[in-house]
Amino acid sequence: MRTVLVLMDTLNRRYLKTYDENAVGITPNIDRFSRDCVIYDSHYIGSAPCMPARRDIFTGRMQFLERGWGGIEPFDITLPQVLRENGVYTHITTDHTHYFEIGGENYCDLFNTWDYHRGQEFDAWVSSVRQPWVDPEGYGRKSPQYLLNRSRFLTEEEFPTPKTFRSACDWAEDNRGCDDFFLMVESFYPHEPFDCPEEYLRMYHDTYEGREFNWSSYAPVTEPPDAVAHLEKCYLATLTMTDRWFGRFIDSLKKNGLYEDTLIILTTDHGHMLGEHGFTGKNFMHAYNEMAHIPLMMKRPGKENRGKRVTQLTQNIDLMPTILEHHNCRIPERVKGISLVKTMDGRAEAREQVIYGWFGRAVNVCDGKYVYFRAPKSLENQPLHQYCGIPSTVWRYFGEEYAEEIEMGRYLSYTRYPVYKIPIKKPEDYSGDIAFVSESQLFDQEEDYYQMHPLKDEKLEMIMCKKLVRGMKEAEAPQEQYIRLGVDSL
Numbered sequence: 001m002r003t004v005l006v007l008m009d010t011l012n013r014r015y016l017k018t019y020d021e022n023a024v025g026i027t028p029n030i031d032r033f034s035r036d037c038v039i040y041d042s043h044y045i046g047s048a049p050c051m052p053a054r055r056d057i058f059t060g061r062m063q064f065l066e067r068g069w070g071g072i073e074p075f076d077i078t079l080p081q082v083l084r085e086n087g088v089y090t091h092i093t094t095d096h097t098h099y100f101e102i103g104g105e106n107y108c109d110l111f112n113t114w115d116y117h118r119g120q121e122f123d124a125w126v127s128s129v130r131q132p133w134v135d136p137e138g139y140g141r142k143s144p145q146y147l148l149n150r151s152r153f154l155t156e157e158e159f160p161t162p163k164t165f166r167s168a169c170d171w172a173e174d175n176r177g178c179d180d181f182f183l184m185v186e187s188f189y190p191h192e193p194f195d196c197p198e199e200y201l202r203m204y205h206d207t208y209e210g211r212e213f214n215w216s217s218y219a220p221v222t223e224p225p226d227a228v229a230h231l232e233k234c235y236l237a238t239l240t241m242t243d244r245w246f247g248r249f250i251d252s253l254k255k256n257g258l259y260e261d262t263l264i265i266l267t268t269d270h271g272h273m274l275g276e277h278g279f280t281g282k283n284f285m286h287a288y289n290e291m292a293h294i295p296l297m298m299k300r301p302g303k304e305n306r307g308k309r310v311t312q313l314t315q316n317i318d319l320m321p322t323i324l325e326h327h328n329c330r331i332p333e334r335v336k337g338i339s340l341v342k343t344m345d346g347r348a349e350a351r352e353q354v355i356y357g358w359f360g361r362a363v364n365v366c367d368g369k370y371v372y373f374r375a376p377k378s379l380e381n382q383p384l385h386q387y388c389g390i391p392s393t394v395w396r397y398f399g400e401e402y403a404e405e406i407e408m409g410r411y412l413s414y415t416r417y418p419v420y421k422i423p424i425k426k427p428e429d430y431s432g433d434i435a436f437v438s439e440s441q442l443f444d445q446e447e448d449y450y451q452m453h454p455l456k457d458e459k460l461e462m463i464m465c466k467k468l469v470r471g472m473k474e475a476e477a478p479q480e481q482y483i484r485l486g487v488d489s490l
């Protein structure tokens with residue numbers, strides 16, 4: 001048995017013709033691949049953003065109700081671990097820089113082997129005491145470190161994502177004829193900064209001549225409309241470059257006899273706002289469909305079920321049990337995901353709801369027809385704690401300022417491993433000010449997909465609240481989350 005998982009960071013569903021025939025994204029290789037796949041039409045994130053989403057994938061559980069950004073915990077039972085215990089060789093090739101920063105511990109070390117291609121975002125790679133000049137007039141985020149790294153990308157082939165896919169092609173060639181492996185190919189693109197050779201931007205007829213803007217502000221839109229339109233085209237250009245190299249990888253699998261009889265999965269961790277609802281970026285606003293409703297395409301061995309579309313609710317926590325079942329491995333009891341093989345074959349009951357979100361912000365529920373964003377009951381956003389064995393988060397360790405208040409105990413119901421219980425009081429520990437998620441919102445998914453017209457229906461809101469609580473109980477959420485959201489009496 002063979003499995004290939006391709007994870008493209010920030011792959012926006014709305015730009016793919018697989019999901020919308022009028023989509024503007026130029027992605028001929030994803031389009032071609034999708035015709036061999038089962039397409040999941042109701043696939044959602046679990047935990048977001050980057051590292052929480054990956055822990056979901058690696059453990060088959062949602063982490064956002066118990067902690068935010070962090071690494072693999074000592075008590076986690078992981079997909080690569082179970083596969084290796086069952087004799088399956090595992091390899092990851094990636095340019096995702098967060099794996100190699102504080103807060104991204106232990107993910108790649110789970111594999112037999114790993115390969116990393118440097119230079120994305122804030123990757124501390126190119127060293128220079130003399131820092132590059134950063135245009136203060138430009139829009140959006142800036143990084144002197146990225147400008148240093150960017151100086152090494154003189155040709156398209158030298159960008160980190162092309163290097164990642166090229167290394168995957170080489171791996172396929174080196175392992176031609178082999179079986180019993182799990183290959184994870186993880187592309188940081190089309191994540192920001194949306195940066196690629198000019199030829200891809202020309203494909204979208206970009207004529208913008210204003211201030212630099214290829215990195216989202218993570219804030220309400222204040223830039224002029226032409227700048228926001230340019231940002232979107234920068235994203236699309238980066239997507240098209242990524243698609244080109246994905247196509248080369250698929251061709252390599254075919255050339256080396258590793259395509260037809262291999263389970264191949266393409267998905268993402270989350271989407272990205274590019275002006276919709278008046279925002280660019282992610283994390284701080286409600287989990288609108290632009291970010292939460294994500295693509296999933298799965299090619300099964302042979303030609304079985306090609307072209308089939310699955311409408312029942314699925315999430316990225318379902319990937320672990322799917323891959324384990326494909327490799328005839330026992331699925332650990334603590335896994336909360338549902339095998340998509342069972343879903344496809346009609347052996348699994350359809351979910352009544354999925355829940356998803358960011359740590360410490362709104363908790364969201366979708367039942368297929370309605371979407372409900374449940375806001376914290378007050379701006380104090382309490383009670384709230386992080387539960388972890390390794391007290392790290394993005395780029396730092398946290399909790400020292402609360403040293404006298406930190407406790408340790410067996411607080412997580414699914415493990416006897418003692419964990420830290422760290423009080424969370426600062427907005428930066430839950431993705432910033434919760435003002436943008438301070439109001440609960442209810443939408444009709446069928447009538448108002450882009451979530452422009454919130455409903456006012458107390459009876460329906462109560463129904464969705466009960467579904468939210470049911471989903472939280474299934475996920476084994478800490479009791480304080482019910483109190484924080486004001487649903488503890490349901």
